[in-house]
Amino acid sequence: MSGFEPRDPDFEQRVRASFARQDFMTTLGVDIVGLKPGAVDLSVQFADALRQQHGYFHAGVTVSIADSAAGYAALSLFPAGYGVLTSELKINLLNPATGPRMVAEGRVIKPGRLLCVCRSDVFSIAQDDSRSHVATALLTMVAREGLDG
Amino acid sequence: MSGFEPRDPDFEQRVRASFARQDFMTTLGVDIVGLKPGAVDLSVQFADALRQQHGYFHAGVTVSIADSAAGYAALSLFPAGYGVLTSELKINLLNPATGPRMVAEGRVIKPGRLLCVCRSDVFSIAQDDSRSHVATALLTMVAREGLDG
């Protein structure tokens, strides 16, 4: 989880620049709250616009931040000049995402030159800061040369 | 795919009422464009707010409509008085979601009293109406008694 050596010393700036171009993260109101080589944490605040029919975060929001957290964990280990694409993901939804905040912790499990396997765990954070495990995901990220971020 | 007999004759009204309460679908600009027992199609128009860093639909959008299409395909077969929750999903992203429109086709594969296994295929629809296969997903939906929709 830790101990990864980034191949690009400017990995942090590169991740932040790419994230800033993901308009969908802005639409959801997502912030980067943790960024180390191979480990990226994202946070999203509850808003009515993100609800499913029972008043919780929509599963699509949960998956979206799980995906972006893992994608940027992978990108942080790619060399400069490579962008990242999600190849596939699978996620188990464990508990209702009641909020009022969710955090996704994206972690590289197995880095590779081309494929990068990641895990993402999403937690719902209550007013009193207690955490509930909302979802756990496995994802495969692909490095694509010449893609910008 | 076809030939499912709904246990609730008012399934269509129930699906539409629940969908209308999914604020997140409104946020994404998603419409129901097909609704039969065990088969729901959703459509989303491209918008800058839905972009990932390379200008395509964010994978989170693709997964969100794949999830909702499958969820409502399952709900259409549940008896009245049961709501639907996503238990798990897995998705392979096949081609870039360039748009300007995407359609998700949610189909029940195996209905059950409690668990309902679904497939969802997402297509990108070009200006000339040609289709590109963007993603294919398998999902497990859970029926929850007493949940509203």
Add this chain to the structure above:
Amino acid sequence: MSGFEPRDPDFEQRVRASFARQDFMTTLGVDIVGLKPGAVDLSVQFADALRQQHGYFHAGVTVSIADSAAGYAALSLFPAGYGVLTSELKINLLNPATGPRMVAEGRVIKPGRLLCVCRSDVFSIAQDDSRSHVATALLTMVAREGLDG
């Protein structure tokens, strides 16, 4: 599903030679019963040695033939000199695998130079030849240069 053009005209011989080296397929008693570019069918006969605790085929057998059928469907489209490895798979088990025979139908969904996304559906075949849908799977296969088959 059909209409794939193999890059190696000797694809059939290459698939059969590789399959013959999979001792585990011999252990399970699996046969190739269909082989076209991008489409491979495998069949396995019920045996006590393959049982789980309730007397059906063990899920591991179901997954094993789903995996090999998809792997060889992918290999049939790879150029000569490339072997195939499973990168990831996900499978939903739909009905008990009662047998006395199971057939896995591996199909390429999206061929690629490096990654090949496949589907595999497994059916239980009764004495009267009626079929029950046992499992549906999505898989990613990787082409590895220099690997033999």
Add this chain to the structure above:
Amino acid sequence: MSGFEPRDPDFEQRVRASFARQDFMTTLGVDIVGLKPGAVDLSVQFADALRQQHGYFHAGVTVSIADSAAGYAALSLFPAGYGVLTSELKINLLNPATGPRMVAEGRVIKPGRLLCVCRSDVFSIAQDDSRSHVATALLTMVAREGLDG
């Protein structure tokens, strides 16, 4: 991972009795090497009969022990009189399973009355006891009343 309270004080005997009825585990040569509430470890020794075409453990073997380890981790927490079935699983294969031994560590992530979400990690154990991470899996197990084990 730890700290689960079994609902059946005889969980260990029940798991071992069910495992003994899984003939397929005998066929593979699998042993239980760890058994606590919500945590089961299985071990398999390399044999030619378990090979894929490049001489490693076949992915089907890896998935089979990942599945059984998780299934018995789940069963250890079910009440007496309930059996366990795999509903779905997904697995990422990370490194070649060279052996000469593999261990699967099945762990309950989220126990439930009906559904039990588990993780399984598989390691290849070399002659010098060094471990390589072969695979990581997420699985959903279903409790079925009246099923024997």
